[in-house]
Amino acid sequence: DAMVIQNPRYQVTQFGKPVTLSCSQTLNHNVMYWYQQKSSQAPKLLFHYYDKDFNNEADTPDNFQSRRPNTSFCFLDIRSPGLGDAAMYLCATSADRVPNTEAFFGQGTRLTVV
Amino acid sequence: AQSVSQHNHHVILSEAASLELGCNYSYGGTVNLFWYVQYPGQHLQLLLKYFSGDPLVKGIKGFEAEFIKSKFSFNLRKPSVQWSDTAEYFCAVNEKDDSWGKLQFGAGTQVVVTP
Numbered sequence: 001d002a003m004v005i006q007n008p009r010y011q012v013t014q015f016g017k018p019v020t021l022s023c024s025q026t027l028n029h030n031v032m033y034w035y036q037q038k039s040s041q042a043p044k045l046l047f048h049y050y051d052k053d054f055n056n057e058a059d060t061p062d063n064f065q066s067r068r069p070n071t072s073f074c075f076l077d078i079r080s081p082g083l084g085d086a087a088m089y090l091c092a093t094s095a096d097r098v099p100n101t102e103a104f105f106g107q108g109t110r111l112t113v114v
Numbered sequence: 115a116q117s118v119s120q121h122n123h124h125v126i127l128s129e130a131a132s133l134e135l136g137c138n139y140s141y142g143g144t145v146n147l148f149w150y151v152q153y154p155g156q157h158l159q160l161l162l163k164y165f166s167g168d169p170l171v172k173g174i175k176g177f178e179a180e181f182i183k184s185k186f187s188f189n190l191r192k193p194s195v196q197w198s199d200t201a202e203y204f205c206a207v208n209e210k211d212d213s214w215g216k217l218q219f220g221a222g223t224q225v226v227v228t229p
Contacts, residue, residue, distance in 0.1 A: 042219040099208045099215035100165045105158035
């Protein structure tokens with residue numbers, strides 16, 4: 001059974017049109033992460049939540065925002081998608097924020113910008 | 115700067131062949147090391163991990179990895195691959211002193227096993 005669920009699996013959006021990707025989890029984990037993975041590149045952490053505490057990576061563009069209304073759900077909002085934002089977006093969770101905690105990933109949402 | 119390097123982007127091999135995927139990292143502090151696997155159409159899942167102790171760690175599906183501290187390496191191995199091992203493999207690292215445990219990934223190695 002899927003424990004970290006991302007919707008949709010594929011998303012096509014127009015250049016400049018706001019888009020929201022969603023992630024839900026059944027693990028009741030405190031920490032949720034969003035990664036961006038471009039073709040043939042390493043997944044890159046955009047931001048993460050510990051409970052309601054939001055932590056943005058220093059190099060994450062302002063165009064990317066996130067919301068976590070409750071433990072189970074987390075959203076990635078791209079305010080004005082550019083062609084360079086086309087990528088796979090991965091959501092992950094972990095029980096705690098200590099380094100030796102396993103991360104659980106969703107299947108990802110592949111975003112296409114046209 | 116902190117980085118994780120995977121030496122091969124694509125590997126093609128036949129069933130029953132041995133597999134070794136290289137991973138090197140560049141970090142100043144003490145690290146935890148991970149290998150994740152992503153089968154076609156599926157999510158990333160943990161294959162094995164090293165936190166401390168025996169530097170030779172065994173994971174699921176017959177995989178193992180060896181941490182060589184002097185070489186900053188954590189290479190993944192499997193003596194005899196199967197067609198079902200076709201997947202993308204990611205090495206990942208985090209710092210023990212990082213309170214958030216944030217993972218840094220390598221770019222991945224696509225492995226294709228032919229029948």
